[in-house]
Amino acid sequence: xxxxxxxxxxxxxxxxxxxxxxxxxxxxxxxxxxxxxxxxxxxxxxxxxxxxxxxxxxxxxxxxxxxxxxxxxxxxxxxxxxxxxxxxxxxxxxxxxxxxxxxxxxxxxxxxxxxxxxxxxxxxxxxxxxxxxxxxxxxxxxxxxxxxxxxxxxxxxxxxxxxxxxxxxxxxxxxxxxxxxxxxxxxxxxxxxxxxxxxxxxxxxxxxxxxxxxxxxxxxxxxxxxxxxxxxxxxxxxxxxxxxxxxxxxxxxxxxxxxxxxxxxxxxxxxxxxxxxxxxxxxxxxxxxxxxxxxxxxxxxxxxxxxxxxxxxxxxxxxxxxxxxxxxxxxxxx
Amino acid sequence: xxxxxxxxxxxxxxxxxxxxxxxxxxxxxxxxxxxxxxxxxxxxxxxxxxxxxxxxxxxxxxxxxxxxxxxxxxxxxxxxxxxxxxxxxxxxxxxxxxxxxxxxxxxxxxxxxxxxxxxxxxxxxxxxxxxxxxxxxxxxxxxxxxxxxxxxxxxxxxxxxxxxxxxxxxxxxxxxxxxxxxxxxxxxxxxxxxxxxxxxxxxxxxxxxxxxxxxxxxxxxxxxxxxxxxxxxxxxxxxxxxxxxxxxxxxxxxxxxxxxxxxxxxxxxxxxxxxxxxxxxxxxxxxxxxxxxxxxxxxxxxxxxxxxxxxxxxxxxxxxxxxxxxxxxxxxxx
DNA sequence: AATCAAAATGTAAACGTTTAGACTTTAATC
DNA sequence: GATTAAAGTCTAAACGTTTACATTTTGATT
Numbered sequence: 001x002x003x004x005x006x007x008x009x010x011x012x013x014x015x016x017x018x019x020x021x022x023x024x025x026x027x028x029x030x031x032x033x034x035x036x037x038x039x040x041x042x043x044x045x046x047x048x049x050x051x052x053x054x055x056x057x058x059x060x061x062x063x064x065x066x067x068x069x070x071x072x073x074x075x076x077x078x079x080x081x082x083x084x085x086x087x088x089x090x091x092x093x094x095x096x097x098x099x100x101x102x103x104x105x106x107x108x109x110x111x112x113x114x115x116x117x118x119x120x121x122x123x124x125x126x127x128x129x130x131x132x133x134x135x136x137x138x139x140x141x142x143x144x145x146x147x148x149x150x151x152x153x154x155x156x157x158x159x160x161x162x163x164x165x166x167x168x169x170x171x172x173x174x175x176x177x178x179x180x181x182x183x184x185x186x187x188x189x190x191x192x193x194x195x196x197x198x199x200x201x202x203x204x205x206x207x208x209x210x211x212x213x214x215x216x217x218x219x220x221x222x223x224x225x226x227x228x229x230x231x232x233x234x235x236x237x238x239x240x241x242x243x244x245x246x247x248x249x250x251x252x253x254x255x256x257x258x259x260x261x262x263x264x265x266x267x268x269x270x271x272x273x274x275x276x277x278x279x280x281x282x283x284x285x286x287x288x289x290x291x292x293x294x295x296x297x298x299x300x301x302x303x304x305x306x307x308x309x310x311x312x313x314x315x316x317x318x319x320x321x322x323x324x325x326x327x328x329x330x331x332x333x334x
Numbered sequence: 335x336x337x338x339x340x341x342x343x344x345x346x347x348x349x350x351x352x353x354x355x356x357x358x359x360x361x362x363x364x365x366x367x368x369x370x371x372x373x374x375x376x377x378x379x380x381x382x383x384x385x386x387x388x389x390x391x392x393x394x395x396x397x398x399x400x401x402x403x404x405x406x407x408x409x410x411x412x413x414x415x416x417x418x419x420x421x422x423x424x425x426x427x428x429x430x431x432x433x434x435x436x437x438x439x440x441x442x443x444x445x446x447x448x449x450x451x452x453x454x455x456x457x458x459x460x461x462x463x464x465x466x467x468x469x470x471x472x473x474x475x476x477x478x479x480x481x482x483x484x485x486x487x488x489x490x491x492x493x494x495x496x497x498x499x500x501x502x503x504x505x506x507x508x509x510x511x512x513x514x515x516x517x518x519x520x521x522x523x524x525x526x527x528x529x530x531x532x533x534x535x536x537x538x539x540x541x542x543x544x545x546x547x548x549x550x551x552x553x554x555x556x557x558x559x560x561x562x563x564x565x566x567x568x569x570x571x572x573x574x575x576x577x578x579x580x581x582x583x584x585x586x587x588x589x590x591x592x593x594x595x596x597x598x599x600x601x602x603x604x605x606x607x608x609x610x611x612x613x614x615x616x617x618x619x620x621x622x623x624x625x626x627x628x629x630x631x632x633x634x635x636x637x638x639x640x641x642x643x644x645x646x647x648x649x650x651x652x653x654x655x656x657x658x659x660x661x662x663x664x665x666x667x668x
Numbered sequence: 669a670a671t672c673a674a675a676a677t678g679t680a681a682a683c684g685t686t687t688a689g690a691c692t693t694t695a696a697t698c
Numbered sequence: 699g700a701t702t703a704a705a706g707t708c709t710a711a712a713c714g715t716t717t718a719c720a721t722t723t724t725g726a727t728t
Contacts, residue, residue: 027676047447050383050384094427277614381685390687
């Protein structure tokens with residue numbers, strides 16, 4: 001693989017001159033530039049980014065840390081970051097690590113070792129403390145889908161609680177009174193917040209949630225099916241379900257119909273996230289849109305320092321509100 | 335950011351010794367190792383991978399080139415590569431580039447500049463010639479989802495034609511005789527090959543495809559819907575459809591049911607790819623499994639030289655055969 | 669022809685590592 | 699206590715760039 005020296009020698013100039021040509025530097029004569037360019041092409045020269053990064057202390061890369069790529073939600077996140085990377089002619093460094101606290105730490109360390117100065121991090125396992133430490137070490141680190149007071153202006157997050165409220169308001173406005181919930185069995189913040197908001201809104205309307213109308217399971221299609229069976233087994237009526245995410249909601253609808261319930265005629269179902277799936281299901285799913293790609297793009301810009309970090313409104317960081325997407329799985333109580 | 339020199343100075347040893355500690359090298363005393371380790375932790379030292387890559391000429395990274403991440407198919411591909419990267423403690427370098435020939439070239443160049451020595455490439459736009467050139471320049475380059483004779487043993491691909499045959503055999507075995515096809519409007523090899531295999535198989539059984547039973551549209555949900563409308567408009571009967579991919583197939587089913595046809599009772603539908611979606615649709619989709627993640631893992635291992643490249647059977651490179659997944663959208667002709 | 673500023677080009681140090689090879693210490697053997 | 703092999707440690711060059719600064723060339727002005 002040809003180096004800058006090879007090019008310099010063959011062109012009869014110094015490496016400095018070649019470097020200037022490569023970087024479109026200013027002080028180089030036209031004929032020289034042409035000659036060097038020709039030789040570069042001839043030799044198939046590609047500058048060594050590692051050497052460059054070493055001396056300039058800039059890595060020309062944009063990092064992103066997510067649990068894994070198979071989940072379309074995270075794929076969208078990564079895609080948002082990638083979009084910004086491409087816009088800025090930077091290389092995307094993707095680090096996956098979810099299974100454990102240790103692997104999240106590893107994922108960030110990997111990027112640190114490559115001196116990646118702008119990183120969008122999605123982390124659920126690392127402690128607030130450790131994230132704050134990383135953030136102090138890396139000025140261009142931003143945190144997505146999580147809020148930590150101490151680094152508020154580096155946090156891009158969704159107001160899950162408000163999402164729960166919006167779902168509740170929607171179902172109430174359709175005249176439903178006997179509500180049920182299907183949640184994720186994993187004790188992370190997201191489900192807790194969503195259902196907190198949901199319940200609070202019910203309370204405000206003088207309604208409440210029966211204990212056996214709140215069930216939990218795996219946050220996927222099967223989990224939704226199992227959870228719905230539990231709900232049906234409890235033998236008390238419900239006319240609407242707020243489900244933790246779209247995959248579970250689709251599982252729920254499937255089980256409901258297998259048991260003779262029409263959606264939305266007999267039971268309205270509302271999901272959360274608005275993943276691709278929700279537009280492919282029948283009936284098409286009413287859900288809350290989680291603008292993850294948009295958030296990821298914003299996060300990436302912020303990490304790159306492209307955004308004059310706007311005074312964060314009352315120390316809330318950069319908060320997004322989910323938007324109700326009415327489709328076919330909810331309807332007026334009949 | 336602390337460097338190896340800072341650590342060396344503080345520990346009162348040479349950088350060579352610190353380097354040996356960092357790399358778990360052999361010749362270093364126990365007390366020294368302990369002291370250096372302590373100081374590294376205290377200083378929050380992270381070795382600079384760029385400097386390392388420069389001197390060792392090894393980048394500890396695994397590259398992957400795909401069109402984009404939002405398509406679950408490519409996300410799975412990337413995920414397979416990432417899995418191998420993690421297993422080998424390497425960083426994934428993801429380069430997207432699909433829109434144009436130029437951006438595919440860019441994507442590969444990016445990786446080249448980072449001296450990434452193992453790359454899994456998905457490319458549809460670059461010419462055979464150019465890919466061969468890249469492959470010669472980068473010994474660890476492998477090509478996925480495409481076959482080029484000259485670099486056969488670096489190609490990992492799916493036999494699309496055989497897939498078409500399998501689909502045809504399946505539908506014929508169910509007793510269907512009036513077959514229709516929905517294809518992608520994009521003139522790349524994949525659809526052409528799939529339908530070539532399909533038609534050949536029909537011919538062998540003495541059947542043929544009516545011209546207006548072959549329609550094309552965008553390879554997505556809407557495209558499937560539109561294509562099906564065209565099919566229905568032609569007003570000739572068909573009892574089974576072979577659809578280019580799962581997304582289109584789901585759109586097709588949706589339109590069929592809207593028009594009073596039951597799937598699979600009135601019409602059997604078979605898709606291709608076996609994406610997540612196909613398990614979520616109702617009826618669950620019968621389709622051909624495209625083992626892309628498995629192929630990607632294999633490709634990554636091959637790129638890393640972890641696999642003693644098995645003598646490729648009759649110069650076909652590494653060929654995979656799609657597998658029929660019978661679910662609910664096809665059934666015996668009633 | 670001499671002068672000079674501007675433009676073009678070159679020199680050399682620096683970036684943070686790794687790793688031969690040289691040197692020093694340790695401890696076992698006589 | 700001398701000898702020696704092994705174990706531990708250090709020195710210094712190298713990797714491929716960029717870039718301040720120095721030097722040379724160019725061409726206009728006198």
